Amino acid sequence: MISQLPHIKFSDSNNFFLIAGPCAIEGEEMALRIAERITTITDRLNIPYIFKGSYRKANRSRLDSFAGIGDEKALKVLGKVSAEFDLPTLTDIHEPGEAAMAAEYVDVLQIPAFLCRQTNLLVAAAETGKFVNIKKGQFLSAGAMKHAVTKVTESGNPNVILTDRGTMFGYQDLIVDYRGLVEMKGFNVPVVMDCTHSLQQPNQESGVTGGRPALIDTIAxxxxxxxxxxLFIETHFDPANAKSDGANMLHLDLLEGLLEKLVRIRRALQARD
Structure with missing residues (x-):
C-alpha cells in the first residue's frame, strides 16, 4: 500500500484508495464541484482519495476533439482543488518536458497506457520525486510492466503505482484479465483498477470513443x-455533455452507492481473512 502522499496517510486506512475525477479539466467551477462531492463521500466512508483531472488531452481520435483549456490554466485549477479540499491531485503527462511543469501543481504524475514504454518520459517523471502512476499498455501483459516499474525505481524514485486499464480484444473492445492485478501486486507496488477506461470501445468510425458504463460496478x-x-473512476455530473470520454464515465450521482457496496465487499474479505 502507499505509505504516504501529501494530505493523506494511507496507512491510517484499511480501505482501498480512490483516484477519481473528470477525464479533463473543463474549468474551475466544474472541477471544484466534482471534488467537493467526492470528498464528502470518501470522508464519510474513510476512503483515501486522490483527485484526478487531465490538464491536456493529447491522445484524441480527431483533430477537432477537445484538448484542454490551456496548460497553465488547467494546472492552476488542479492546484486550487488541492488547496481548497486538502487533497492530493493527479494528472497525466505526455512528453518528458511536461514532467517538471506538472509536478509544480500535482502530487502524482500519470503515464498514459500508450506511453508506458517511453523510457525518457518515465525517467523524467521519476526525477521529479513525485508519485508516478503508470497505466498498463493495452498491448502489454501484466508481467511486462515490471520493466516500467524498474525504469522509475532505478532512477531513484520508489514511489510507483501501477494501473490496469484493460487489454485490447479485437479492434473495438477491451477485456480485463484479473490475473494481471495479482501478478502486478507481486512487484511490491500498489495496484489500481481503472474501472472506466477498461470499458471503452475505441476506434469507432465516427472518431468518438464509445463505452459501457453500466458495467463499471462489475469491473470495480x-x-x-x-x-x-x-480504484480509478472517471466521473462527471453530466457525462453526456462532458468534453472528453463521456461515453464511459460514471455519473457522479451513482458514485456514492457504488463506493458503499465496494466498502462492504472489502470488509467481507477482511473478515474472511
Whole structure:
C-alpha cells in the first residue's frame, strides 16, 4: 500500500484508495464541484482519495476533439482543488518536458497506457520525486510492466503505482484479465483498477470513443474481490455533455452507492481473512 502522499496517510486506512475525477479539466467551477462531492463521500466512508483531472488531452481520435483549456490554466485549477479540499491531485503527462511543469501543481504524475514504454518520459517523471502512476499498455501483459516499474525505481524514485486499464480484444473492445492485478501486486507496488477506461470501445468510425458504463460496478467489484489496492473512476455530473470520454464515465450521482457496496465487499474479505 502507499505509505504516504501529501494530505493523506494511507496507512491510517484499511480501505482501498480512490483516484477519481473528470477525464479533463473543463474549468474551475466544474472541477471544484466534482471534488467537493467526492470528498464528502470518501470522508464519510474513510476512503483515501486522490483527485484526478487531465490538464491536456493529447491522445484524441480527431483533430477537432477537445484538448484542454490551456496548460497553465488547467494546472492552476488542479492546484486550487488541492488547496481548497486538502487533497492530493493527479494528472497525466505526455512528453518528458511536461514532467517538471506538472509536478509544480500535482502530487502524482500519470503515464498514459500508450506511453508506458517511453523510457525518457518515465525517467523524467521519476526525477521529479513525485508519485508516478503508470497505466498498463493495452498491448502489454501484466508481467511486462515490471520493466516500467524498474525504469522509475532505478532512477531513484520508489514511489510507483501501477494501473490496469484493460487489454485490447479485437479492434473495438477491451477485456480485463484479473490475473494481471495479482501478478502486478507481486512487484511490491500498489495496484489500481481503472474501472472506466477498461470499458471503452475505441476506434469507432465516427472518431468518438464509445463505452459501457453500466458495467463499471462489475469491473470495480471484481477488482476489490481479487485484492486491488485502489480504484480509478472517471466521473462527471453530466457525462453526456462532458468534453472528453463521456461515453464511459460514471455519473457522479451513482458514485456514492457504488463506493458503499465496494466498502462492504472489502470488509467481507477482511473478515474472511
Amino acid at each position: 467489484s471484481a477488482a476489490i474481490a481479487v485484492g486491488a489496492d485502489g
